[in-house]
Amino acid sequence: MQIRSLLSIASLLFLLISMPLQAAVDCMADQEKTLPEVMQCLSNQIQQLAGENKRLQTDVVNLQSNVQKITSENQNLQTEVANLRRENKRLQNDVTKLTDAVQVAKNGNVGIGTTTPGAKLDVNGDLLLTNNSYNRLRVTDTDDDAQIEFVKASNGKKAGAIQFNGWGAQDLYETDGLFFSSRTNNSNSYIYDMVLTEQGNVGIGTTNPEVKLDIKGNAPKLRIWGQRGDDKATLQLREHNNAYGFDLFYNGLSDNNFYIEAFNGGHSMGKHLTIARQTGNVGIGTTKPQYKLDVKGTIRGQNVSPSDQRLKRNIHAISNALAKVTQLHGVSFNWKDNSQNQTTQIGLIAQEVEPIFPELVSTDNEGYKSIAYGKLTVILIEAIKDLQRQVAALKAQ
DSSP states (O other): OHHHHHHHHHHHHHHHHHSOHHHHHHHHSOTTSOHHHHHHHHHHHHHHHHHHHHHHHHHHHHHHHHHHHHHHHHHHHHHHHHHHHHHHHHHHHHHHHHHHHEEEOTTSOEEESOSSOOSSEEEOSOOOOOOSSOOOOOOOOTTSOOEEEEEOTTTOOEEEEEEEEOSGGGSSSSSOEEEEESOBOTTSOBOOOEEEETTSOEEESOSSOOSSEEEOSSSOOOOOOOBTTBOEEEEEEEOTTSSSEEEEEEETTTTOEEEEEEEETTEEEEEEEEEETTTOOEEESOSSOOSSEEESSOOOOOOOOOOOGGGOOSOOOOOSHHHHHTTOOOEEEOOSSTTSOOSOEEEOOHHHHTTTOGGGEEEOTTSOEEEOGGGHHHHHHHHHHHHHHHHHHHHHO
């Protein structure tokens, strides 16, 4: 019994040593408690203290983890601060460069590439406008007379200008529009050689164009060039829908000919007129004229040929006209070329006429012969006169 009591007392002393003093005092404050009850109270207090200690250890671990996170965040913040400092330094350098590049004068003039701007915006260098949709450079003047001026950097002299004139008849020019110049007169004022009016008319050599393209000057020229390797040039005269009209076309690549080609409903109606560059031959209805005027088809007109005696020399009378005419043979025929008139024709055979009247026959470069039927009239006149003399002689017998 004494040993058990001693063991209880020893256990009690261990519990008292293992727990805070206030907790032990609270358990032994009640004098009516038995020793086992006091020991049970002390054991409960120790268990509570053990649980609290475990929670505190967990909090300590969490606190250490948070401290590590804060330390890492602090390092990241220090890195960000270092980056911001470097970016700030770069921006300061850019601002310094921009300040050196762009100068703003006291009068409000802005200079880019120059320290002495002489206008509201004075740029010494290239000006590039970039935008995803469209670019715009706006120049506005209170008196509706804005101007973009180009000046030579070497000597400061005027080199050209683009001016908008919005005053119409009240200003120097009678037209509202854009005026273009690349030269000046003796007083250093611009001479405007081209204008684009508000009506869409373009004037070259005139500041008051009356049509869509109005060109004036001393023997002015309008030049349309083809590209090397494809030397073709076309001037189109078409209706509003581009389906009807004419093309004036020069083909310098293959045949060196000039054509006037007709279009109807967007389809070519053929090259109605051809001028051969090398020979000067003109073809109507044919693209290969063999004569100065080569007509494929029927012609009509009033033909007048010069016949003044003062224009002629070596004048001789035609002799034996009747005898020669009687050697000719009139024939009827049809052309072999299906594109020619296929009705029955009448005429002479050039190869038969040539030995008798060589003056009436001509031969082209391909050896084909033609007859100047109009000149037969003169021969027929003389033949009739020969026949009349024969008739008169017979009557005299």
